[in-house]
Amino acid sequence: MSSQNVISIESAVKRFGDVIALDRVSIEIRENEFFALLGPSGCGKTTLLRAIAGFGVLDSGRILLDGKDLGHSKPYDRPVNMMFQSYALFPHMRVRDNIAYGLKADHLPKNEIEARVDEVLGIADMHALADRRPHELSGGQRQRVALARAIIKRPRVLLLDEPLAALDRKLRQEMQIELKRMQHEIGLTFVVVTHDQEEAMTMADRIAVMRNGRVLQIAPPQELYRRPADRFVASFIGTMNLLEGTTVAGGVTIPGHETVPIDTGGAGLGSPLALGIRPGDVRLLTEGEEIDEASIVLAGIVETTAFIGSQSHTLVRVHETAVAITVTASASTVLVEDGSPCRVALPYTALLALPDPPE
Amino acid sequence: MTNRGRNPLLVVYMGALLAFLYLPIAILIVLSFNDSKLAMVWRGFSLRWYEELMHDGDMLTSIRNTLVIALIATLISVVFGTLLAFGLERHTRSAALENGVYLPLMIPDVVTGIGLLSFFTAITFPLGTGSVIIAHSVWGIAFAAAIVRTRLRGFDRAVEEASLDLGMREVPTFLRITLPIIWPGIVAAALVVFTLSIDEFIIAYFTAGQTVTFPIQVYSMIRFGVTPEINAVATIMLLFSMVLILTAYLFARPRPGRRSADAEEPTT
Numbered sequence: 001m002s003s004q005n006v007i008s009i010e011s012a013v014k015r016f017g018d019v020i021a022l023d024r025v026s027i028e029i030r031e032n033e034f035f036a037l038l039g040p041s042g043c044g045k046t047t048l049l050r051a052i053a054g055f056g057v058l059d060s061g062r063i064l065l066d067g068k069d070l071g072h073s074k075p076y077d078r079p080v081n082m083m084f085q086s087y088a089l090f091p092h093m094r095v096r097d098n099i100a101y102g103l104k105a106d107h108l109p110k111n112e113i114e115a116r117v118d119e120v121l122g123i124a125d126m127h128a129l130a131d132r133r134p135h136e137l138s139g140g141q142r143q144r145v146a147l148a149r150a151i152i153k154r155p156r157v158l159l160l161d162e163p164l165a166a167l168d169r170k171l172r173q174e175m176q177i178e179l180k181r182m183q184h185e186i187g188l189t190f191v192v193v194t195h196d197q198e199e200a201m202t203m204a205d206r207i208a209v210m211r212n213g214r215v216l217q218i219a220p221p222q223e224l225y226r227r228p229a230d231r232f233v234a235s236f237i238g239t240m241n242l243l244e245g246t247t248v249a250g251g252v253t254i255p256g257h258e259t260v261p262i263d264t265g266g267a268g269l270g271s272p273l274a275l276g277i278r279p280g281d282v283r284l285l286t287e288g289e290e291i292d293e294a295s296i297v298l299a300g301i302v303e304t305t306a307f308i309g310s311q312s313h314t315l316v317r318v319h320e321t322a323v324a325i326t327v328t329a330s331a332s333t334v335l336v337e338d339g340s341p342c343r344v345a346l347p348y349t350a351l352l353a354l355p356d357p358p359e
Numbered sequence: 360m361t362n363r364g365r366n367p368l369l370v371v372y373m374g375a376l377l378a379f380l381y382l383p384i385a386i387l388i389v390l391s392f393n394d395s396k397l398a399m400v401w402r403g404f405s406l407r408w409y410e411e412l413m414h415d416g417d418m419l420t421s422i423r424n425t426l427v428i429a430l431i432a433t434l435i436s437v438v439f440g441t442l443l444a445f446g447l448e449r450h451t452r453s454a455a456l457e458n459g460v461y462l463p464l465m466i467p468d469v470v471t472g473i474g475l476l477s478f479f480t481a482i483t484f485p486l487g488t489g490s491v492i493i494a495h496s497v498w499g500i501a502f503a504a505a506i507v508r509t510r511l512r513g514f515d516r517a518v519e520e521a522s523l524d525l526g527m528r529e530v531p532t533f534l535r536i537t538l539p540i541i542w543p544g545i546v547a548a549a550l551v552v553f554t555l556s557i558d559e560f561i562i563a564y565f566t567a568g569q570t571v572t573f574p575i576q577v578y579s580m581i582r583f584g585v586t587p588e589i590n591a592v593a594t595i596m597l598l599f600s601m602v603l604i605l606t607a608y609l610f611a612r613p614r615p616g617r618r619s620a621d622a623e624e625p626t627t
Contacts, residue, residue: 092540
C-alpha cells in the first residue's frame with residue numbers, strides 16, 4: 001500500500017437483494033487526484049461513492065483512508081465530505097449558515113467559523129448572496145453553495161455525485177473548467193461520479209469505467225480513448241467503429257479478408273473478438289485511389305454526411321458486413337454525395353482488438 | 360368585468376345563499392350583545408351576558424375540562440401521529456396499513472363513541488377526563504399522521520444525509536434539520552386536532568362519565584331553552600376557532616417562492 005494513496009478500495013462487494021451493485025471492486029485513488037467514476041446508470045458508481053462517505057455498509061471488502069480501514073464508521077466520523085446530486089441544501093438556512101454547518105457540528109470557535117466561511121464564500125464567489133435562502137438562488141448558484149459547504153471542512157477527499165447533472169448545457173461546460181480550477185486552487189482529492197463521458201474526459205486525471213458493478217478499466221482519459229480494454233469501454237468513450245472477427249494464430253480474421261496481425265491479448269483461438277477503429281482513423285478513398293499502408297479496404301455506399309464546423313462525419317454502409325462505419329475528416333477534403341459508392345480503408349496500425357467485457 | 364352579463368337573478372340567488380350560510384351566525388353574534396332575556400326583543404347593546412358567563416362556575420369548569428382534554432390529546436396526537444407519519448412514509452409500502460391508520464377518520468363518531476364506551480367498560484377503565492383524552496387521541500393521531508405525512512412526502516432525505524456527512528450525529532440532525540423542515544406540518548396538525556377536540560360532542564358524551572366538557576355543558580343548558588349566555592359563549596368559541604384555523608392555514612400552505620426558484624436561470 002503506497003503512502004500516496006488516499007483511498008484504497010479492496011475487493012468491495014455490495015448486493016441489493018439479487019442485484020450485485022458492486023462486484024469485487026478495487027480502486028486506488030491518489031493524493032490531489034481528480035478521479036472520476038464513469039458508467040451508465042445502475043453500474044454501481046453511486047453505490048461506491050456512498051460507501052466511501054459511509055452510507056451503506058459493504059457486504060465484503062474494505063475501504064481504506066490513508067491506510068486505515070474505515071470499517072463501519074458513521075458518515076460523521078469520516079474525514080470525507082460529499083456534494084449531493086440534489087445539492088441537499090438546508091432550505092431553512094441562509095447560504096452563510098448552510099456553509100458554516102459542518103464547522104458548527106465540530107463546535108469550532110465562532111470567530112474561526114466566521115473567518116473560514118468568509119474565505120469559502122470568496123472561493124465560491126458567493127459573498128453578495130450570503131444572506132439569501134436556497135430557494136432564492138439559481139441552479140448554478142445553488143451548486144456553488146453545495147460545493148462551498150462540502151469543502152469548508154477541508155476533507156481528505158471530496159465526493160461529488162453527478163455535480164453538474166442539474167445544470168443546463170452551457171453552464172455545465174463552464175462549471176467543468178471551474179471545478180477543475182477550484183480543485184487545483186484548494187488542493188483536494190476529488191472523486192466525482194458521472195454518467196457523462198465528455199464530462200469525465202474533460203475534468204478527470206484518471207477515470208474508472210464501471211458496468212454492472214464491475215470496474216472495466218482504470219486509466220487516464222487519453223489512454224481510455226486510445227487503448228480501451230474492451231468493446232464496452234471503446235463504445236462508451238467516444239465513437240468506435242466495430243467489425244466482428246475471430247481470433248486465429250497470429251491475429252484476427254474478419255470474413256472475406258486476410259488475417260490482420262494484431263495482439264489479441266491472450267484471447268483463446270477461435271473466440272470472437274471485435275476489431276475497433278476510431279472515426280478519425282478511417283480513410284475515405286476516392287475512386288481509383290490506392291493506399292500504401294496495410295489496411296482493410298471495404299466497399300460501401302455513402303449514407304449521409306454531416307458537417308460539424310471544420311469536420312465532417314460521413315456514415316458509410318458497408319456491403320458485406322452490413323455495418324455502418326463513421327468517418328471523420330476535415331470538411332474540406334472529400335465531398336461525396338449521398339448514395340454514391342465508395343471505399344473506406346482501415347489501416348492495421350489504427351485497429352484495436354476489443355474483447356467482450358466481463359459479464 | 361364590471362357589468363358584463365350580470366344577471367340580477369343570480370345576484371339575488373347569491374345573496375340568499377350567503378344569507379343562508381351566515382345569517383344564523385350573524386344573528387347569534389348580535390344577540391350575544393342584546394340587553395334582553397328574550398331573543399326577539401332588542402333592548403340595546405350590553406356585555407352583561409359575557410359578564411354572567413365569567414361568573415358561571417359550571418361553565419368555567421367545563422371550559423377548563425375541555426381545554427385540559429384538548430391540550431393533552433393534542434400533545435399525544437402530535438407526538439404519536441408524527442412518529443406514525445415517519446413510519447408510513449419511510450418504513451412501509453403496505454396499503455392495508457396505511458388505510459388502517461386513517462380509518463378512524465372515516466368511522467362515524469357515534470360508532471367510535473359506542474365502541475370506546477364498551478371498551479372502557481370492558482377493561483373497567485374509569486370514565487372521566489382521562490377516557491375523553493384517550494378517545495380524542497384516537498382520531499387525533501390519525502389526523503396528525505395525515506397532515507404531517509403531506510409535509511414528509513416532499514422531503515429530500517439527502518438533506519439529512521448531508522447533515523450526517525458534515526459531522527452532525529443522528530439526534531442533532533433530527534433537531535436541526537428534520538424537525539425545522541416538517542415543523543409547519545406539526546404546528547398545523549396540532550392546531551387542527553386542538554380545534555376539533557374543543558368542540559367535539561358525540562364521542563365525549565359517550566366517554567366522559569361524570570365529567571362535563573364544554574360542548575356537553577352547552578348541550579345541557581339549551582335543554583332549558585337558549586339563554587343569551589349561550590350566544591356569548593358561542594361567539595367567543597367562534598372567534599377562538601377562527602383564529603386557530605387561520606393560523607393552521609398559514610402554517611400549512613406551501614411557501615411562496617419555493618416553486619419559482621426551481622426554474623433554471625443563468626448565474627451572474
